[in-house]
Amino acid sequence: MTETPTPRCDPGFVKLHVPDLEAAIGWFEAVFGWSHGQVLDLADFRQVALSAPGNPFDVILRCWKDGKPRDIGNGWGPLGVRTDNLEAVLGRALDRGAAVVKEPTSAGAVTFSIVQTPDGHEIELIQQGT
Amino acid sequence: MSDAATSLQVRPSFVKLTVADAEETEKFYAHVFGLVRDSANDLPGFLEIILKSPDNGLGLVLMSYKKSLPLDPGNSWGPLGFDTNDLDALTDRAVTAGATVTMGPGKFEGTRYVFLKSPDGHQIELLQRGDG
Numbered sequence: 274m275t276e277t278p279t280p281r282c283d284p285g286f287v288k289l290h291v292p293d294l295e296a297a298i299g300w301f302e303a304v305f306g307w308s309h310g311q312v313l314d315l316a317d318f319r320q321v322a323l324s325a326p327g328n329p330f331d332v333i334l335r336c337w338k339d340g341k342p343r344d345i346g347n348g349w350g351p352l353g354v355r356t357d358n359l360e361a362v363l364g365r366a367l368d369r370g371a372a373v374v375k376e377p378t379s380a381g382a383v384t385f386s387i388v389q390t391p392d393g394h395e396i397e398l399i400q401q402g403t
Numbered sequence: 404m405s406d407a408a409t410s411l412q413v414r415p416s417f418v419k420l421t422v423a424d425a426e427e428t429e430k431f432y433a434h435v436f437g438l439v440r441d442s443a444n445d446l447p448g449f450l451e452i453i454l455k456s457p458d459n460g461l462g463l464v465l466m467s468y469k470k471s472l473p474l475d476p477g478n479s480w481g482p483l484g485f486d487t488n489d490l491d492a493l494t495d496r497a498v499t500a501g502a503t504v505t506m507g508p509g510k511f512e513g514t515r516y517v518f519l520k521s522p523d524g525h526q527i528e529l530l531q532r533g534d535g
Contacts, residue, residue, distance in 0.1 A: 280489035280496075282436050284461040285530065287418045290479045305413040325414035329459045332415060333484075346477020348525060353417035353462060362413055393479065399416060 286322065286331040287352065290343055291392045294319050294336035300390060301332070304365045305354065343393070351387055351395035359384055359400035366396075417453070417462030418483060421474060422523045425452045425467040431522060435496045436485060438463055474524065482518060482526035490515050490531035502527065 291297035294312070298321060301307050307323040320335040332352065356362045359377060366388050367373070374395060375387035384400045422428040429452050432438045438454035441462065445451075447469070454463045463483075487493045490508060494517050498504065505526070507517035515531040 279437055280487050280493045281458070282485050282487045282493055283458045284418075284436075284438075284456050284463065284483065285486040286484040287415075288481055288484070288528075306411060307413070328414040330415045330461045341478070343479045344475070344477040345479045346475040347472075348421050348474045348476035348523070349419070349480030351419055352415065353419065353464070355412075355414055355416040357412040361411060397419075 284330060286333050288320070288333045288335050289352075289392070289394050290335050290337060292336065292343060294321065294334060297334045297336075297390075297392060298323070300369055301334070304362065304369055304371075307332070345393045351397040353397045353399060355399050355401070357400065359386060359398050362398055363388065366390075366398075371396075415461070417464050419464040419466055420483075420523070420525055421466050421468075422525075423467060423471065423474060425450045425465040428452075428465045428467075428521075428523055429454065431500050431502075432463060432465070435493070435500050435502070476524050476526070482528040484528040484530060486530050486532065488531065490517060490529050493529055494519070497521075497527070497529075 298309055301323050307325050310322045312319055312321045318335050318337045320333055322331040322333045324331050363377065363386055370391040371388040374389050377384055377386040382402055385397055387395055387397045389395050429440065432454055437457065439457055441453045441455045443452045449466055449468045451464060451466045454465065494504065494508065497519050501522040502519040505518045505520050509516055513533055517529050519527040519529065521527055
């Protein structure tokens with residue numbers, strides 16, 4: 274009679290695959306100010322988790338050692354990132370080699386803009402209110 | 404003096420997946436992972452359903468184009484990871500709902516893991532850390 278209880282389940286991370294781990298860590302640190310944990314270095318890959326202060330969801334950067342070409346595909350992204358200062362974050366992203374996919378646009382109380390990182394991942398910046 | 408990078412608030416808010424049919428895929432993520440619909444945008448070109456985790460507020464946005472287009476998950480994104488207290492039960496739910504196990508279950512440094520492919524072909528990683 275008893276129904277199996279739903280297991281606890283929290284979204285914990287998304288992985289982004291990058292060709293140069295140190296360069297990508299530098300980018301996310303400089304643009305978003307996220308701190309990173311220890312680099313995990315295994316036979317097939319190197320990876321590191323980046324976290325925003327107090328945020329439970331990590332972005333994990335992973336660099337495969339197989340040297341295979343990376344294909345960005347069309348099934349994932351963007352990664353949405355909320356900020357209290359879109360203009361400042363966008364400025365930093367562009368300074369660090371990101372490309373604008375969508376210029377800042379206001380929709381009601383929200384302003385958003387989409388950029389592509391130097392590794393090709395799309396990131397949507399969102400600012401609520403002004 | 405202060406580093407501007409640390410004074411701004413910048414945090415991950417959502418991950419967007421492009422899928423064949425957002426309403427179909429919503430059933431998978433709602434049933435298996437307990438994500439709840441927050442809102443939806445039905446526009447001429449695409450349908451977008453915004454799901455949220457009731458636990459930590461992270462958004463999962465499912466987007467399907469009205470004109471069907473071949474989906475290519477590529478190899479530069481994913482998996483999307485979920486932490487759970489019952490890896491086996493969650494894996495069963497996912498498989499019953501149409502996911503396939505691509506690796507595991509296994510254990511690495513005290514954490515149990517399994518890799519799944521969703522019905523749309525997105526990679527999902529389940530983790531059960533330590534005792535719970």
